[in-house]
Structures are given as structure tokens and as C-alpha cells.
Amino acid sequence: MRLPVMPPVKPMLAKAAARIPPGLHYEAKWDGFRAIVFRDGDEVLIGSRNTKPLDRYFPDVVEAALRLLPPRCVLDGELVIALDGRLDFDRLQDRIHPAASRVRHLAETTPASFVAFDLLALGDESYLARPLTERRAALEAALADAVPPIHVAPATTDPAVARDWFDRFEGAGLDGIVAKDPAGPYLPDERAMVKIKHERTADCVVAGYREHKSGPVVGSLLLGLYDDRGRLQHVGVSAAFTAARRAELVEELAPYRMTDPTGHPWAHWAEAEAHEADRLPGAVTRWSGGRLSDWVPLRPEPVCEVAYDHVQGDRFRHTTRFRRWRTDKDPAECTYEQLAEPTRYDLSDVLGAR
Known part of the structure; x- marks a missing residue:
């Protein structure tokens, strides 16, 4: 060439x-x-x-x-x-x-x-x-x-x-x-x-976190929403924090930390076969070179508001932006129903707009 x-x-x-x-x-x-x-x-x-x-x-x-x-x-x-x-x-x-x-x-x-x-x-x-x-x-x-x-x-x-x-x-x-x-x-x-x-906002349950590569501080929050059957589904992460904020988050989440994931709605993620679903926080993806990421389970009680730009299927398409804790919110209120759905528009009409 x-x-x-x-x-x-x-x-x-x-x-x-x-x-x-x-x-x-x-x-x-x-x-x-x-x-x-x-x-x-x-x-x-x-x-x-x-x-x-x-x-x-x-x-x-x-x-x-x-x-x-x-x-x-x-x-x-x-x-x-x-x-x-x-x-x-x-x-x-x-x-x-x-x-x-x-x-x-x-x-x-x-x-x-x-x-x-x-x-x-x-x-x-x-x-x-x-x-x-x-x-x-x-x-x-x-x-x-x-x-x-x-x-x-x-x-x-x-x-x-x-x-x-x-x-x-x-x-x-x-x-x-x-x-x-x-x-x-x-x-x-x-x-x-x-x-x-x-950009839109949603209230999500924080049910775990990954540690940052720099050490025992929060790298990303693992977000969940309840589906219409009452199951807490992993929907994405929030990860853009300063070094100081990562350390603060560890302290803020310490009361919810679980040393044993038994009873956690995502407890099955500890099982190797569960990672085949390719949508778990510690799952191997085609982009990660086969690396497994550990995660810290939390009692699914803290709620935070995040900003998101797009929903793909049943999860956030991109990393969300953390806005604030919602101590006034019950975790059960964090459902898919709050996600805004844009009016459908056919892609052929987009390409025809040239």
C-alpha cells in the first residue's frame, strides 16, 4: 500500500x-x-x-x-x-x-x-x-x-x-x-x-464498586436498576472522579460494604460461569484482553443521581457522570421506568438528510 x-x-x-x-x-x-x-x-x-x-x-x-x-x-x-x-x-x-x-x-x-x-x-x-x-x-x-x-x-x-x-x-x-x-x-x-x-439523569442503586488501579480507592461505582420483576440489574458504571474524591467514596461507602456477598442480588457473579453473560462488573470482555476485574459488593441501599446520554438495550451505553447522593430516595424507586425514551426516527431518514 x-x-x-x-x-x-x-x-x-x-x-x-x-x-x-x-x-x-x-x-x-x-x-x-x-x-x-x-x-x-x-x-x-x-x-x-x-x-x-x-x-x-x-x-x-x-x-x-x-x-x-x-x-x-x-x-x-x-x-x-x-x-x-x-x-x-x-x-x-x-x-x-x-x-x-x-x-x-x-x-x-x-x-x-x-x-x-x-x-x-x-x-x-x-x-x-x-x-x-x-x-x-x-x-x-x-x-x-x-x-x-x-x-x-x-x-x-x-x-x-x-x-x-x-x-x-x-x-x-x-x-x-x-x-x-x-x-x-x-x-x-x-x-x-x-x-x-x-444528557439526562437517573437515580440508581450503588450495589458495588471496583477499586482503582492506583490502589484501594474507588475506581468506578457499579449501578443497578430494578426491572419489572423486582430484580436488580447491572446497568453501567460511574467512574470520573478526582483522586481525592475516590478516597472519600471509600469512606462514604464503608457502612454498606459486605465481606461476604451471600444474599447480595449479584452474588452469583462470584461464580465463574456467570461471567459468560458478558454484562457483569468483573466479566471478561473482548476489549479487556481476558483480564478479570474484582469488585467490592455493597448492600444495595445507597442511591445516587447520575447523568447519562444514551441507553442501549437495558443498560447505559457510555460511562455515566456522578451528580450527587440521593439520601431521600428509597432504592426500590430506582426502576427502568424513569429512563426517558426518545421518539423513534428511522435511520434511512437520517442518511437521506444529506
Whole structure:
């Protein structure tokens, strides 16, 4: 492979903002795997956000790239999978599987798509130093004849349209809005964009915690919600704390600490076979390299309010943000019913907004 922009390349990143800023270029924020696609003739390489190769997990996208992308190009975008008109991140994670036969089966039954939103190189030319307006125009021209599963992300310079997208597109599983400087170059691994994400709050039971890698302080709180059968389900974690706050949390949670997990609603997590469910606090995941994480069980009594941006299935899609303790709340009040559900919006309509 010989391209004007060669792998590995780390994608340009975004910093968070509370509101949509004026005077910029706006795109929907996709909930998938960030990916940079390199094509040079018959060679295709897909690099992840941390530059690890993804092409072996997405043979359907590799095949589509060979059919539909320009012969020599480098594109920044997102790998996504949609089911019933909505992005499904769980199905995307299923692709990261060691068995090639399993990956091929999933590529046939739940095919992925690539949504392109930036152009890094075309032919013999690098576009990294060019302004976004030029890169965007070249991207749209290069993919003018593209058909699914290759898409160009819809974009606008109208903040009113961006605000409308922010509200409506969430129903299709999108995360929010990304704002970019129209005159800015492409800056790999720099936070040169702005992301505005949805945020809601929920009251959750804190039924355990993981210790931080630095020592016997709180690394992350393990959150639970009661389902309609009265079972406390693990729904996610809250983990962004200062070093001082991590130590304080150990003291605050000490009265609830259980030396023996017997009777805890998640006591079965101590059993090795329970980790096969792949949604337990100490479970081995495909991203953890086979490492088991210990957790400290707590009596499921303390309640905290957390901010979250998105629910995927029956758990929080991302790490939540701790807001405050809710000593006025009974743990039994922490149910799924409090989670807000956005109005459904079909993904095909999002892609048609270009």
C-alpha cells in the first residue's frame, strides 16, 4: 500500500460542549466504531480509533470499499450496524470475535455500513492541510455514486437545522451533534472539533464498586436498576472522579460494604460461569484482553443521581457522570421506568438528510 497518507493514522477528536456553537459546520454524531478506511487498488485497511486493524472483523465493508470507493483514497468515518431503522451498538460489538467463521456469519446476517464524513487523501493528493470546506466538497464528489452500505454523513452549516437534527435523530440511535471549523485542516489525534451530546439523569442503586488501579480507592461505582420483576440489574458504571474524591467514596461507602456477598442480588457473579453473560462488573470482555476485574459488593441501599446520554438495550451505553447522593430516595424507586425514551426516527431518514 502506497498512499499520500499512510496508516496508522489517529482520527481527529472532539471536546465536549453544552450547547451547539454558531457559525460552524455541523454533522450528526454517530454511535458506532470510529474508523479510517485506506484503499489502494485491491488493498483495503480499516484502522480503529486507536489504530488497531478492524478489516478482519468487517469483511462486508472491505468488499463494499473495493466496489464503491475511489481506487486510491483515505476516508474518516464510522462503522455502524442498524436493526429496525435504529443503530445497534451491541450488534457492532459482536463483530469483535476471534472466530473467522462467526465473523463471516454475522457479516451476512447483520451487515455493517460505513458512514464517511471526512476525506484525508484522494489519488496522489493529501487533503490533511486543506480546509474542511474543500475536503467536504471533494468527499461528496468522490462518493457521488456510492450506494449502501457506503454513505456520506449529512451535514449543514445552519445551526437551526443542527438543533433540529439534535432532537430528531436521537430516535434513530445517534448521539448528538459534532461541530467543525469550516476553515480548519484535519488534525490527527487533536481535539479540534466540538461534540454536543444528549444528557439526562437517573437515580440508581450503588450495589458495588471496583477499586482503582492506583490502589484501594474507588475506581468506578457499579449501578443497578430494578426491572419489572423486582430484580436488580447491572446497568453501567460511574467512574470520573478526582483522586481525592475516590478516597472519600471509600469512606462514604464503608457502612454498606459486605465481606461476604451471600444474599447480595449479584452474588452469583462470584461464580465463574456467570461471567459468560458478558454484562457483569468483573466479566471478561473482548476489549479487556481476558483480564478479570474484582469488585467490592455493597448492600444495595445507597442511591445516587447520575447523568447519562444514551441507553442501549437495558443498560447505559457510555460511562455515566456522578451528580450527587440521593439520601431521600428509597432504592426500590430506582426502576427502568424513569429512563426517558426518545421518539423513534428511522435511520434511512437520517442518511437521506444529506
